[in-house]
Amino acid sequence: MFDYDIVIVGFGPTGSTLANLLALSNISTCIIEREDSLYNLPRAVHFDDEVMRVFQTIGIANTLRKYLIINRGTKFIDKNGQILLDWPRPRSNTINGWNASYRFHQPDLERILRRRVRNKKFIDVFENAELQNITDQGSNVKTTFKNLKNRNLKTVISKYVVGCDGARSLTRELMNVSMESLGFKQTWIVIDMILNLQERSLPDRTIQYCNLERPMTYCRNVGRRRRWEFAVLPGENPQDFLLPQAIWSYLERWISPTEANLERQAVYTFKSEIAETWRKGRLLLAGDSAHLMPPFMGQGMCAGIRDVSNLAWKLSFCVWNGHSEELLESYQSERYSNVIEYIKTSNYMGDFVNTLESFQVSNTVFKKKDGTAEMKSIEPKLGFGLGDLQDPLRGKKFPNINLVDGSSFDQYFAVRPIILTNISIEKSEADFGNSVIFTKEKSDLDSILKKYAVNALLIRPDRYIMASLPINRSDDEKLFSDKEYDLLKFINAKKILLA
Ligand SMILES: Cc1cc2nc3c(=O)[nH]c(=O)nc-3n(C[C@H](O)[C@H](O)[C@H](O)COP(=O)(O)OP(=O)(O)OC[C@H]3O[C@@H](n4cnc5c(N)ncnc54)[C@H](O)[C@@H]3O)c2cc1C
DSSP states (O other): OOOOEEEEOOSSHHHHHHHHHHHHHOEEEEEOOOSSSSSOOSOOEEEEEHHHHHHHHOOOOHHHTOOEEEEEEEEEETTSSSEEEEEOOOSSBOSSSBSSEEEEHHHHHHHHHHHHHHTTTEEEEEEEEEEEEEEESSSSSSEEEEEEETTEEEEEEEEEEEEOOTTTHHHHHTTTTTTEEEEEEEEEEEEEEEEETTOOOOOEEEEEOOSSSSSEEEOOTTEEEEEEEEOOOTOOOHHHOSSSHHHHHHHHOOOOTEEEEEEOOOOOOEEEESOOOEEEEEEOOOOOGGEEEEEGGGGGHHHHHHHHHHOOOOHHHHHHHOOOOHHHHHHHHHHHHHHHHHHHHHHHHHHHHHHOOOOOSTTEEEETTTTTTTEEOOOOOOSSSSTTTTTTTTTOOOOOOTTTSBBGGGGGGSSOOOOEEOOOOOSSSHGGGGGGGEEEEEOOOOOOOHHEEEEEEEEEETTTEEEEETTTTTTTTOOOOOOHHHHHHHHHHSSGGOO
């Protein structure tokens, strides 16, 4: 007997997004969170289009929009104000149907994510609850946590446990998983200010001040919020920089105490690390518990949201259809190489800001005619996992399209894969139910197949293409591999999964 399908440890952005995604398939979930209030030190201020699409999937995009501004990009400049590298963000919508990049205030997002799951009858949230122990018993997992108010212990049995408990994850420790260092480690001070007047003439982009003596970052945040960050040099005591007097004197070239209020300040050691293993049996890691990166790209939280977007539909599948090693095994193998690209690029950016050594922070940087360098955002593909690596469309994002009736096509496949095809399939339609969408009468969808030059696409709920059938394939009597068929058939056998 199970008390819950899934236990999530940690109600930060990763855990709360996972809970929201699982709620789409009516998964019963227990969330364990040590604190009873939102984390209130400066953290994430940026996320991207792919992450916004996940927020659209769980139904918070419209609420969230009111708390966002579109990010215009980042400039890396030297101490004379000369631009060394420009990373502009286009203002048009991307393939994900949203702007490339947004600025936000992390507590706003966390509040919206938490509110969305609070009143679901199949989700229990335990706050002031600290994880004590986890035992994978083979066919289930026993989790014990402590009520920090009355010291009572509670034990629950679930099918899986996902550790979304951040950088110092106890779940990871209990799984006996170590973190591998990927190089970068440096202490920085982070200062959040609220301007008295919106009009104060400060840059409207993020500026990375590349400086051998002391690298710094300025962020144009939402509303009147502005952030400054600077590196603490070896031998310096970070605490000396946290005193308001020291902060104001340090920021005097930009701002004075009559122009803004100091909201909060913190010392962080920015690190790049990755957990060697993200799954052991029925225990999994996601978000900061699985990987850490310095914030130069603003991608740490984004990576956690991508993790749970990859994981949620696989877990739902296992809950409703039985444990699948293959599906769960694909989680780390698909996510690992993707997140490594963000970590490496963040490291290179950190090195550039620190040492001015090379603006070639990624292979998307190119030299312009005027000699300055410009960068496009990186788009790492999924690593090896489900599907055939020889398939050129496998691992590409399927576009977020609006249908002629104005609805978003994304809403048709939030929890299970679908086949889009313009040819009738010879396997029994009953096996697949409404997992198959015939595009013949739907010109908007048909044109997508034409654009890709395929007769069929198999698309996963996390919006990645899993398999494609090129128009001229000789063995076209067989749409996809038997394994891919089995997956769809299995899912449709359990109609519960239908959205
Ligand atoms: C200065 C700074 C700037 C950043 N900027 C960006 C940015 O612009 N964009 C971006 O994408 N990312 C950014 N990040 C990274 C981002 O903030 C993190 O990646 C993100 O918060 C991780 O989310 P999480 O849910 O995985 O972990 P967390 O947010 O750390 O949440 C973990 C939760 O688990 C709970 N918990 C921990 N242990 C236990 C336990 N034993 N029992 C019960 N509960 C427990 C904690 O209380 C917490 O609520 C930045 C980080 C910093 C420090």
